Amino acid sequence: MKGIRLFFFIWLAIPFLSNTTLANVSPNPASDITKAANAQWLKILPFANEQDFKDATKGLVAPLPNNGIIKDAKGRVVWNMQLFKFVLEQKKSPETVNPSLWRQMQLVMQGGLFKVCDRLYQIRNADLSNMTIIEGDTGIIVIDPLISTETAKAALDLYYAHRPKKPVVAVFYSHSHVDHYGGVRGIIDEKDVRDGKVKIIAPEGFTEAAVSENLYAGNAMSRRATYMYGNMLPPSPQGQVGAGLGTTTSTGTITLILPTDLIKETGQKMSIDGLDFEFLMAPDSEAPAEMHWYVKQLKAISAAENCTHTLHNTYTLRGAKIRNPLAWSKYLNETIQLWGKDAEILYGMHHWPVWGHDAVIENLAMARDGYRYINDQTLRLANMGYTPDQIAEQVHFPEKLAQHWAMRGYYGSVYHNVKATYVFYLGWFDGNPSNLHVLPPVEAAKKYVEYMGGAQEILTKARKAYEKGEYRWVAEVGNHVVFADPSNEEARMLVADALEQLGYQAESGPWRNFYLTGAQELRNGVKELPTPNTAAPDIIKAVDTSMLLDYTAIRLNPEKAAGKVITINLALTDSSEKYVLELRNSALSNRIGTADKADLSIDIPRALLNNVFLQETTLDDALKSKEVTVRGDEKKLHDLLGMLDNFPFWFNIVTPNKPLSKK
Structure with a gap:
């Protein structure tokens, strides 16, 4: 861990x-x-x-x-x-x-x-x-x-x-x-x-x-x-x-x-x-x-x-x-x-x-x-x-x-609340089979650009639309050019300009911030700055053990786990909790209890497990503690830990994310 x-x-x-x-941004004036x-x-x-x-x-x-x-x-x-x-x-x-x-x-x-x-x-x-x-x-x-x-x-x-x-x-x-x-x-x-x-x-x-x-x-x-x-x-x-x-x-x-x-x-x-x-x-x-x-x-x-x-x-x-x-x-x-x-x-x-x-x-x-x-x-x-x-x-x-000031859309908006309400009742699919299995953004963008006559043809038309104030459309169509070719500087700058004007016009604070941050990242790229560790000790202590284990399961890389079967008994010595972790079919499940035939068993205080999640100690160091007992094949535990992904924080939003590498 x-x-x-x-x-x-x-x-x-x-x-x-x-x-x-702060990024070095040179914003445009309002058009x-x-x-x-x-x-x-x-x-x-x-x-x-x-x-x-x-x-x-x-x-x-x-x-x-x-x-x-x-x-x-x-x-x-x-x-x-x-x-x-x-x-x-x-x-x-x-x-x-x-x-x-x-x-x-x-x-x-x-x-x-x-x-x-x-x-x-x-x-x-x-x-x-x-x-x-x-x-x-x-x-x-x-x-x-x-x-x-x-x-x-x-x-x-x-x-x-x-x-x-x-x-x-x-x-x-x-x-x-x-x-x-x-x-x-x-x-x-x-x-x-x-x-x-x-x-x-x-x-x-x-x-x-x-x-x-x-x-x-x-x-x-x-x-x-x-x-x-x-x-x-x-x-x-x-x-x-x-x-x-x-x-x-x-x-x-x-x-x-x-x-x-x-x-x-x-x-x-x-x-x-x-x-x-x-x-x-x-x-x-x-x-x-x-x-x-x-x-x-x-x-x-x-x-x-x-x-x-x-x-x-x-x-x-x-x-x-x-x-x-x-x-x-x-x-x-x-x-x-x-x-x-x-x-x-x-x-x-x-x-x-x-x-x-x-x-x-x-x-x-x-x-x-x-x-x-x-x-x-x-x-x-x-x-x-x-x-x-x-x-x-x-x-x-x-x-x-x-006209009632207290119901103006400064934080929420009627527009995005309505869309959310649709999904709340009916889900993401609008019923049109053409929208049931659409191409992923990058692949679709390349075809849009090809069908529309190429990037330069699109940008020429989009710039005319920008001059008319059609900023929503410029952002939408320009986004296809950016996703088809993120290195296209002209496309990035035009979409940024359109997003910026939309931000200046937005009544909602979050909408404004989304638009202007998107514009900033299109112009300057994603700055991979230090990120704080936000796992407050009080919060970790309050989390149910099963939730901590569920979070670990979310990090499991299915390719790395393919064909592997591991069963671990986990006993928390200071809370008397007992859990079984079972890896099968690239899914890591947990349940209360004890497995008769486990690859290994770990007895560890929940307080020490908390310290691992808080990054105050490593699992390797924790396993050396006199408070911890391990019985069975310890290598299986290290194998399991090697299957877990670490999430990159500064992933792309307004440009294509890097494709997953399969190992």
Whole structure:
């Protein structure tokens, strides 16, 4: 297992590289067509309505200290809002940024400690997410302690600088994404949890969801996340301006302390330090494990991340399982029914709250209607025989939803959510047999180029299309030329130019980042920079042993394993777990139990196995430990390890990937 890197929550990992090693990019200005397209947004959307700016600044107690710069114990910067200060320096959007996205990022950049109401405070823009603090009778309840211990500690320190220093008596994890629990060790000591001084409350299924979502496909997700979050783009009006959901992601220490109390059913109530909480279960919405809650004394609802100031993702472009828009809508409807009558505040795990009964209901209802609309209209058109591409072009929000700022596509988009919904119900195949077994991209591209008269003929026509502003088409047809011949510099530069203009026009932060990162890599190539090891010790410890073994099986090279049969008994001496690993037919299975006829048996503490996966030791060194016993043919183990692939991180995306070599 030497060389194993587990990629957990890797959509947050690559900002380690951000702003420290930036490619030498010379971006183009906005074209006249892009300028005109962006100017149209000022006529389409209600920019005169500035209620969000009033709400985003309401209740400010103190700004973020140190100009929004947070460092770790070694002085390394893990959060730096100075890089994005240009967003606040001019009200009018630059010609290279969609005005709607620019408005959103100006709102997101409003950071600091805010008083929402008596006993309820939030620290915003100290990370991708918010940290919320509710004051109990004797202590405080901290909700969603950010991504990193460093940003969480800085957020709590800011609170304590302006409020009484009461102890933390409870921590909530609203859902199973790392920006809502990763900084927990920055605000509490695990000993206090073990001693019963601090409760950690989370929805049922939290732990499994938290450690599993990005495990198996982690390397691919991580690479794609460099595009989604624009981590390799310099923050600037022609580069990264933010992600819509927040500015960016912190790059500090990710931790996890497991929950002590699980919320298992809607209607479950809990009294915490003098406050009455009622919960609503919302699984398979924005996260596999998620919950809403209401605090009676505050008349305040939190719908976690299911109702924020953006249309969210039912499918995230970094890659993940598709989310259920119908369930999402129904949870929001149920939230209105349960607590809407008396609610006066709606606060979320991102962005700013809304105040007043009517505004609370409007925001919940608009989100409910939006996700329902995406679900139902996708299925309506699918049942009429339309394909995903056709449906995505036809489905648009009705005017009232489209004019509601909180349902604009700053993070998700109607277009890609519709496509995801089709796949959620019907899968990737659109029913047309011509699309059932298409040629792979490189082979297809070469034939397209041949049939269209050769690369130069295509580029001549594509350049005319570019001058007309047909950037989508230029990117599509030019991509065939690039995949047919990646060395064609003219094709690469033309596609990059088209992607760049599409990025300048994009309302969605992730769409902008994808377009501009693609343009950058076409111009400069893929820079194989150092990648961080993102397997946090707390996460490894929480992973089920079978999942670790499953991940190992994913790395099995079938050609190297061809014809090999190996059976291994694995006993974990500190957890009393016993597993059998069976290699047959180039598939490595695992099951609980013991095989009667194994090639070898290994007794090893799970803690030592964790160290192997954390790359704190090699398996060879671990096998020399007195804690480990090996019986049988040890060579079989080394044979098996020799069959495992190591995943390259910096694989190509906008140019063809290298073909697999068969050994």
